[in-house]
Amino acid sequence: MSETFDDLWAGLAPLGRDRAGGGYRRFSWTPADRDVRAWFTDAASGLGLDVRTDRNGNLWAWWGEPGPGAIVTGSHLDSVPDGGAFDGPLGVAGGLAAVAGLRRRGVVPDRPIAVTVFVEEEGARFGVPCLGSRLLTGAITAHRAAGLTDADGVTWSAAMQEAGLDPSGIGPDPDLVAHIGAFVELHIEQGRGLADSGSPVGVAGSVWPHGRWRMDFSGRADHAGTTRLADRNDPMLPFAATVLAARSAAEENGAVATVGKVRVWPNGSNAIPSRVRAWLDARAPDEAALRAVTDAVDAAARTAASEHGVFHATYQESYSPVVEFRTGLRDRIAALAGHDGAPAPVLPTGAGHDAGVLSAVVPTAMLFVRNPTGISHAPQEHAEVADRHHGVAALTDVLADLACD
Ligand code: GLV
Ligand code: MN
Ligand code: MN
Ligand code: MN
Numbered sequence: 001m002s003e004t005f006d007d008l009w010a011g012l013a014p015l016g017r018d019r020a021g022g023g024y025r026r027f028s029w030t031p032a033d034r035d036v037r038a039w040f041t042d043a044a045s046g047l048g049l050d051v052r053t054d055r056n057g058n059l060w061a062w063w064g065e066p067g068p069g070a071i072v073t074g075s076h077l078d079s080v081p082d083g084g085a086f087d088g089p090l091g092v093a094g095g096l097a098a099v100a101g102l103r104r105r106g107v108v109p110d111r112p113i114a115v116t117v118f119v120e121e122e123g124a125r126f127g128v129p130c131l132g133s134r135l136l137t138g139a140i141t142a143h144r145a146a147g148l149t150d151a152d153g154v155t156w157s158a159a160m161q162e163a164g165l166d167p168s169g170i171g172p173d174p175d176l177v178a179h180i181g182a183f184v185e186l187h188i189e190q191g192r193g194l195a196d197s198g199s200p201v202g203v204a205g206s207v208w209p210h211g212r213w214r215m216d217f218s219g220r221a222d223h224a225g226t227t228r229l230a231d232r233n234d235p236m237l238p239f240a241a242t243v244l245a246a247r248s249a250a251e252e253n254g255a256v257a258t259v260g261k262v263r264v265w266p267n268g269s270n271a272i273p274s275r276v277r278a279w280l281d282a283r284a285p286d287e288a289a290l291r292a293v294t295d296a297v298d299a300a301a302r303t304a305a306s307e308h309g310v311f312h313a314t315y316q317e318s319y320s321p322v323v324e325f326r327t328g329l330r331d332r333i334a335a336l337a338g339h340d341g342a343p344a345p346v347l348p349t350g351a352g353h354d355a356g357v358l359s360a361v362v363p364t365a366m367l368f369v370r371n372p373t374g375i376s377h378a379p380q381e382h383a384e385v386a387d388r389h390h391g392v393a394a395l396t397d398v399l400a401d402l403a404c405d
Contacts (some may be wrong), residue, residue: 012039047099061116068205073184102403204346209284217277236264237326333394
């Protein structure tokens, strides 16, 4: 039986890892995802927890009969392409280790405790992040989720079915949501806030509003050698201008904007492209600044597209409003997670989380663990062993506090 965080981590860390590059490719409903879900089921069952799958494919490991007032912790096991080891898994393995720690302490909770794994948090395969928690809470309709497709045109429903789950019942689960008294997510910090402040553990104050926009530029394929420049309708040019405009708009508005995913048709080095499809990820401290960025990007795309005789359209694929975590729960957790009498620091974050989605419907908080590299969504993401233990110890204290009268 794996009880300690290190034992649990030793079982989880090798799964879905690219041996050459060191990054993780754990995409929803793929064999790597099946492996990490099986790891969770085995590990949680080994701790005597009752593992259930909800109607949306999220996993729940219960200590005590599911019921109102439950204290829930957990995170996600899917990854971005070539992602780091800790984004998501730290909170899942940490949640199981915290439950094991409570047991070792002889704690007898007055309320049920559950450790969850939310599906498709990164939106790496189907485009919409936090899909499992959005479905659970009704933040996305079942109809829209069912029809989301991956790069090969496979729908969410088909992929879920292929993985052996029944997709016919996906959608909001108000009864399950009504069981959640509080949700606390342990997560690697995805910036340098804690490394700079010298604290092993921090608490989330807010999440920047953010979203994803798909941008399509359609022109005309032709020969790279024989087509005069003046005769081209090359969608790559307005696309390139739009990427630069996104950078400028982000700088002007104190925001960030990223184009990290691009598809080009027909994708030949000696053919003018017929089509470019790219995804804008934009985030800002407030919603007005975010809107200023996306409006500026859209205007730049329209102008550049018309200059080049190219058709342009933008579609919003997801949007996550600003999250301000409840100060009462946040401060209680900061006090428990602090050291030498000082509360743990409270940090804003530009990263999205299931905790952010859940915060719309239940009391929610997040604990962050120091990341000495400050890098995330890349293999260099890291947490020192001592800091992992600090994070798990803080979560254990928080669960004990919240689950006991
Ligand atoms: C997910 O981690 C995101 O913030 O994009
Ligand atoms: Mn992530
Ligand atoms: Mn994450
Ligand atoms: Mn995230």
